[in-house]
Amino acid sequence: MVKNISLVFLFLLSSLLSVSAQAENKPVYTIGIVPQFEIRHTRKIWNPILSEIEKSTGIKLKLVGSPTIPDFEDEINSGRFDFAYMNPYHMLLAHKSQGYTPLVRDNGRQLYGILVVRNNSELKSVKELDGKKIAFPAPNALGASLLIRADLANKYKIEIKPVYVKTHSSVYLNVVVKQTTAGGGVQKTLKQQRDNIKGALRIIYQTPKVSPHPLAAHPRVAKKIREKIQHTLMKLGESKVGQSLLLKIPMKKIGSASLDDYKPLEKLNLQKFYVK
Amino acid sequence: MSSNTASIKFGIRSKLFLPLIIGQTAIICIILFIWQPSQLNKAKAEFITEQTKVLKSLNSSIIQNILSNDLSSLHSILENSLKIHDTEWVHIKLTNSENKQLYPIFDNKVNVTDTVLEIKLSLEENDESFGQLILLTDWQLTRKSQTENINRITILLIILLGVIAALSFILQTKWIYTPITELKNITSQFANGKYETNLPGITKDEIGSLTKSIENMRNKIQLSMSELVDKEKMQRAILESAPDAIITIDRKGIIKSFNPGAENIFQYKANQVIGNNIKMLMPNEIARFHDHYLESFEATNQSRVISVSRELFGKRNDGSQFPIELTINAKIIDDEYLFTGILRDITERKKVEKLKDEFISTVSHELRTPLTAIKGSLDLITKGFNLNLPDEASTMLEVANRNVDRLLTLINDILDVSKLESGEIDFKLDDIKVLPFLNECIELNQEYAKKYNTDFVCTHQHEDITLNADKDRLIQVMSNLLSNAAKYSPENISVEIFTDVINGNLRVSVKDYGPGIPEEFQASLFQKFTQSSSGDTRQVGGTGLGLSISKTIIEKLGGSIGFNTIKGKETTFYFELPIVNAA
Incomplete structure (x- = not known):
């Protein structure tokens, strides 16, 4: 019900915007951001970048927030956004449903999941985790959950008892306080933990690396506009100010992205582990 | 005099003030040893209640995070709480229903002082237990501020008590001590005979009543004194004008008073005899028994001479002796026997008596001789001559004879008395x-x-x-x-x-x-x-x-x-x- 109301609201809003754009003879494009952070935080990161794009190209981009990840996924699947920043698994889904294509991604790093256990754990191999409780932040977190669960099932053929604990920090804490035997996370969040927690954990497994989150465009957006946006963003990555703005996304080193970058994911058969 | 100025060791002011001081000391003791600790305990209990309330406010979110295994949020909540309450909260420990410690991850050494309190909170929702929170919280600051408040109130109370004590002291002095001291001084002056001293104004209280009573007493004493003086003057006048000698002596025979009558009779001036022994006024043969009489009276309290009139002899200044009539009375004055002798010079009376006796003796002799002759004649007439007298004459002679006998007996008795009194009869023992x-x-x-x-x-x-x-x-x-x-x-x-x-x-x-x-x-x-x-x-x-x-x-x-x-x-x-x- 809430979802429907918000869709109606978005539709009305975009209609109004297109009317006003037509009045000014300037199109306004919508951009959706995966709700990894709170909406205000997301706006704080993205609005300066969108202003830079408009300043350079005259193309107006309007940030449209989604309350939850499932909402965001629905909106992608329905092609609601002209542009969207999404995770690699979403990229595959968006391409399949609406033909979204990636424009840019972080070329400075790659995304992979890690499986941690307590430092003093007697566990030696991943196989020993069969039947054990393993903490994950959420079912559909790509690196910290989907990649790991897919590998454990596909590669190690073991069954585990997943415990979803909302955040990466909770994953690590659950492991340290022995609530779970192991936990899924990513390198970056593990590094962010306090030393005593980091010191209490060791990585027992690391998933194969995948390309990180891309900014993708809907096929209805003219190629010229798509290229302009791609070019402008990559240009932004060359200046220090631009770099600092992009780092907040986070994109360490911006570069172009192609569908091929995300093809390896298809083999992992992630939809089997995706929880709707 | 000594009773008026009896030394005051524990004065009325001290007596009035002592209960107040005792009461105030008791109040201060109660404040220090009962009220202060109880206030502190109350503050402690309130602190614990307050802290428990804060802990309880975390109850729901903690349970929610335990249920969702969101230890990160859980830790954030607890760490934030620790930060917010960093002045009090020293340590917090969370265990789940399986008694597994969820927070902190690593037990740090906690510095537990004597002001650190442990509060335990069971995490419950819908009768289901989800674990336990143990909070170590330091109530030092609260205690310090409470102690300061309590001390402030204590000081105020003590100052108030001091003011009350000072006021009481001043008022007691003004209302009780000063008037009583004034009355004491005035009554001391009364004791010394100074009745004219002015009394203080009469207040409408017990001291006023006392002043009024003292005033009445003074008036009565003054009246009695003047009556007494009048009486004494009268008695003195009687004493001084009495022709009889009135002499008082103590139990040792020392003369205490000697009236003008005595001076006249004994021919001594009062100042010549007062302080001397009464024996100086007695002939030696009487004087030598006098001490014995006094000692005997002192020992037995009985004497044949007390209140009995006796005839004795006195000795004048010139050594001459004279007959006296003496009556002695004994009275106890101030626990001492005082003897008062009233003496009368009976020299003249004795002379008259002697004259009378001599007259009687002479008359008796003169009467007896003719009576003896009459008696002899009558005996001869009635018995010796055998006369035949008519019966009538015999009867008359018998009457005459009987009356002569009576007269002779009477005269013989009178002569006996006369001889005995004049000492003319010698006793043959x-x-x-x-x-x-x-x-x-x-x-x-x-x-x-x-x-x-x-x-x-x-x-x-x-x-x-x-x-x-x-x-x-x-x-x-x-x-x-x-x-x-x-x-x-x-x-x-x-x-x-x-x-x-x-x-x-x-x-x-x-x-x-x-x-x-x-x-x-x-x-x-x-x-x-x-x-x-x-x-x-x-x-x-x-x-x-x-x-x-x-x-x-x-x-x-x-x-x-x-x-x-x-x-x-x-x-x-x-x-x-x-x-x-x-x-």
Whole structure:
């Protein structure tokens, strides 16, 4: 019900915007951001970048927030956004449903999941985790959950008892306080933990690396506009100010992205582990 | 004087102030040892309640995070709480329902001081337990601020108590101590005779009543004093104008007062005798017994001379002796015996008495000689000449003879009295054996008994008792007592003679069962010319001198005479004389 109301609201809003754009003879494009952070935080990161794009190209981009990840996924699947920043698994889904294509991604790093256990754990191999409780932040977190669960099932053929604990920090804490035997996370969040927690954990497994989150465009957006946006963003990555703005996304080193970058994911058969 | 200025050791001000001080000390003790700790405990309990409330506010979110396994949020909540309450919260520990410690991950060493309290909170929702929160919280700051508050209130209370004490002291001094001290000083002045001192104003309280009472008392004392002065003046006037000598002495015989009458009689000035012994006013033969009298009185409290009029001799300043009549009274004043002697110079009276006695003696002699001649003549006429006189003449001669006898007896008695009083009679003292003596007396008076239809019965049994006395004079005494008894005894009822030994004296008693002696005669019975019934003289006969003569004889023999009587029933006369030997 809430979802429907918000869709109606978005539709009305975009209609109004297109009317006003037509009045000014300037199109306004919508951009959706995966709700990894709170909406205000997301706006704080993205609005300066969108202003830079408009300043350079005259193309107006309007940030449209989604309350939850499932909402965001629905909106992608329905092609609601002209542009969207999404995770690699979403990229595959968006391409399949609406033909979204990636424009840019972080070329400075790659995304992979890690499986941690307590430092003093007697566990030696991943196989020993069969039947054990393993903490994950959420079912559909790509690196910290989907990649790991897919590998454990596909590669190690073991069954585990997943415990979803909302955040990466909770994953690590659950492991340290022995609530779970192991936990899924990513390198970056593990590094962010306090030393005593980091010191209490060791990585027992690391998933194969995948390309990180891309900014993708809907096929209805003219190629010229798509290229302009791609070019402008990559240009932004060359200046220090631009770099600092992009780092907040986070994109360490911006570069172009192609569908091929995300093809390896298809083999992992992630939809089997995706929880709707 | 000493009682007025008795030293004050624990004054009224101290007494009034002491309960206040005790009360205030008790209040301070209660504040310090009961109220302060209780306030602190209350503050502690409130602190614990407050802290528990804060912990409880975390209850729901903690349970939610436990349920969702969101330890990160859980830790954030607890760490934030620790940060927010960092002035108090020292440590927090969270365990789940399986008693697994969820927070902190690593137990740090906690510095637990004596002000750190442990509060445990069971995490429960819908009767399901999700674990336990243990909070170590330091209430030092709260305690410090509470202690400061309590101390502030304590100081205020103590200051208040001090002010109350000071006010009480001032008011007690103003309202009680000062007026009482003033009254004390005024009454001290009254004690010293200064009655004119002004009294303070009369307040409407007990002290006012006291002042009023003191004022009334002063007025009454002043009135009594003036009455007393008047009385004393009057008494002094009486004392000074009295012709009799009035002398007071103490128990040692020291003269304390000596009135003008005494000065006149003894020819001494008061200042010459006051402070000296009374013996200076006595002839030596009396003076030498005086100390003995005083000692005896002090020892026994009894004296024969107290309140009895006696005739003695005094000694004037020039050494001359003179007869006095003395009455002594003893009074206890300030726990000391004080003897007052009232003396009268009876020199003149004695002279008159002597003249009278000499006159009586002379007249008696002169009367007796012709009476003896008349008696002899009458005896010859009636008995010697055998005259045949007509009956009428015989009767008249008998009357004349009887009256001559009476006159002779009277004159003989008067002469006896006169001789005894003037000391003309010499006593011939011999040892007298009492039993034969009494028998002889009875024999001699037997006829007399018959005359009155009575007889004498002697019950004396002590054969060996001997008296030393003039036998003839003692017979005279016994004859007097026996004849009196026979005269007053009813007919056919015996007169009883018996003896008793009392304190080394022999008491000889003569008892009749006659009408007794009327009360009005008892006092003057041993005086001259006294009979129990004057109007009865003729009927009972006698001169009224017998008992006076008997008294004089017995006293000259060193004894005493007396009587007991019961009206309408009996009379016993007795005399006592010292027993020579009871061998």
